[in-house]
Amino acid sequence: QPALEVSALRKAYGDTVALSDVDLTVDHGEFVTVVGPSGCGKSTLLRVLTGLEERFEGRAEIDGSDVREGGSDDVGMVFQEPRLLPWATVRENVAVGLDGPDDGRVDDLVSQVGLEGFGDTRPDELSGGMAQRVSLARGLAYEPELLLLDEPFSALDALTKYEQQDFLLEVWNRLEPTVLLVTHDVEEAAYLGDRVVVLGDQPGTVERVIDVAVDRP
Ligand code: ADP
Ligand code: ADP
Secondary structure, eight states: OOSEEEEEEEEEETTEEEEEEEEEEEOTTOEEEEEOOTTSSHHHHHHHHTTSOOOOEEEEEETTEEGGGTGGGGEEEEOSSOOOOTTSOHHHHHHTTOOSOOOSHHHHHHHHTTOTTOTTOOGGGSOHHHHHHHHHHHHHTTOOSEEEEESTTTTSOHHHHHHHHHHHHHHHHHHOOEEEEEESOHHHHHHHOSEEEEEOSSTTOOOOEEEEEOOOO
């Protein structure tokens, strides 16, 4: 059973074809990057997978269950902007996805993303990289089957970006979630992905999906 399976996926907004005939299979524990220019349908693909986009043609399954029937419960999401609650502490921000009391798992997550000692700090006292790590911890809080990341490093300066990319690889090696990361940055896609999927040639259309095997440096 693959972690993620998309077949003949097609999504149009009126006359605009956002995704056409997309096939993608991701195995458990794989780190797949999806790269393509702005407008090629990357965000649409993630919306489909998170269940935010229910009207599409084709199949989209997470761990064998249709995303339209709750397959998306097992998905953690990390956005380009950390989108932290400004009035809440790091610990509270991480716990936001969890119901029930903080049972120490939150503290574990906070230290797993390298923020030990910052549990009671508020977002405005964090660097951009640290804020993005809080966002990553929040994405991991459900212990999701699948972690989806939408341009998570695009807003960071180059040095912080490299640091956070390596940090994500380290977390992935340690916790072994299945990861699907979308980006317009070809270098980033090649560096992070076990496998790189190229989505579309032309803005607004998906001409083809190519799987390319790339070795990390
Ligand atoms: P990307 O994330 O790769 O930049 P998107 O998935 O955001 O691409 O968009 C793919 C195409 O679908 C674009 O042409 C975009 O303008 C169009 N699109 C996306 N969302 C909507 C929407 N809600 N309504 C109309 N068109 C949309
Ligand atoms: P090492 O220290 O293992 O020799 P380097 O840090 O020198 O590796 O990087 C080797 C190559 O990989 C360089 O071309 C560098 O630009 C690129 N690289 C390193 N880290 C990243 C990163 N986080 N994202 C993208 N490219 C990277």
